[in-house]
Amino acid sequence: EAGVAQSPRYKIIEKRQSVAFWCNPISGHATLYWYQQILGQGPKLLIQFQNNGVVDDSQLPKDRFSAERLKGVDSTLKIQPAKLEDSAVYLCASSLGVTAYEQYFGPGTRLTVT
Amino acid sequence: GESVGLHLPTLSVQEGDNSIINCAYSNSASDYFIWYKQESGKGPQFIIDIRSNMDKRQGQRVTVLLNKTVKHLSLQIAATQPGDSAVYFCAESGNYQLIWGAGTKLIIKP
Numbered sequence: 565e566a567g568v569a570q571s572p573r574y575k576i577i578e579k580r581q582s583v584a585f586w587c588n589p590i591s592g593h594a595t596l597y598w599y600q601q602i603l604g605q606g607p608k609l610l611i612q613f614q615n616n617g618v619v620d621d622s623q624l625p626k627d628r629f630s631a632e633r634l635k636g637v638d639s640t641l642k643i644q645p646a647k648l649e650d651s652a653v654y655l656c657a658s659s660l661g662v663t664a665y666e667q668y669f670g671p672g673t674r675l676t677v678t
Numbered sequence: 679g680e681s682v683g684l685h686l687p688t689l690s691v692q693e694g695d696n697s698i699i700n701c702a703y704s705n706s707a708s709d710y711f712i713w714y715k716q717e718s719g720k721g722p723q724f725i726i727d728i729r730s731n732m733d734k735r736q737g738q739r740v741t742v743l744l745n746k747t748v749k750h751l752s753l754q755i756a757a758t759q760p761g762d763s764a765v766y767f768c769a770e771s772g773n774y775q776l777i778w779g780a781g782t783k784l785i786i787k788p
Contacts (some may be wrong), residue, residue, distance in 0.1 A: 606779065607722065611773055620774075655721050657721070665769075666724055667724070667776065672720075
């Protein structure tokens with residue numbers, strides 16, 4: 565089966581610019597996660613969707629980050645405006661359901677903010 | 679179970695030897711634990727899991743041990759190969775999410 569797809573793979577922007585990331589989860593997976601991973605650290609959950617509803621966005625910096633999953637399949641994560649400290653890898657993952665802890669990850673998008 | 683800073687703990691192992699990667703978890707109520715492998719430039723990949731009612735589970739070349747008394751988890755890799763080079767993360771279940779531990783970088787010496 566196809567894995568989790570993400571694009572772009574790499575993005576370089578200047579601070580105060582905006583950027584968007586796209587994720588297509590594994591077919592049939594109801595739960596979708598966006599993580600931020602800073603070099604040398606484990607993934608940090610930003611937002612978790614169950615179908616098109618938000619389960620948890622408590623660690624999402626809502627003044628600059630937004631995410632949506634309108635039809636319960638694909639999702640986009642946006643940063644506007646970007647700061648230097650947003651430089652990280654943004655990982656998308658999916659799982660069968662909210663109680664399914666086995667998550668499948670995409671390759672990530674490496675964001676560099678200059 | 680939050681991650682540490684930029685300097686990952688590192689384990690160097692001779693090719694062919696066994697590797698043991700350790701992890702301390704925080705929540706005694708967690709009922710599910712997972713080990714993930716993350717290769718350079720890739721997302722984490724599921725390796726093996728274990729439920730809290732077990733103390734050992736074996737997979738292909740990997741074994742996970744759970745010691746609930748001291749809240750300790752370990753991953754044993756038998757006959758370590760160059761392809762095992764990666765950062766390994768443990769994660770514990772909590773409130774419908776995974777709580778990620780600090781990673782360990784495994785380096786294979788030829």
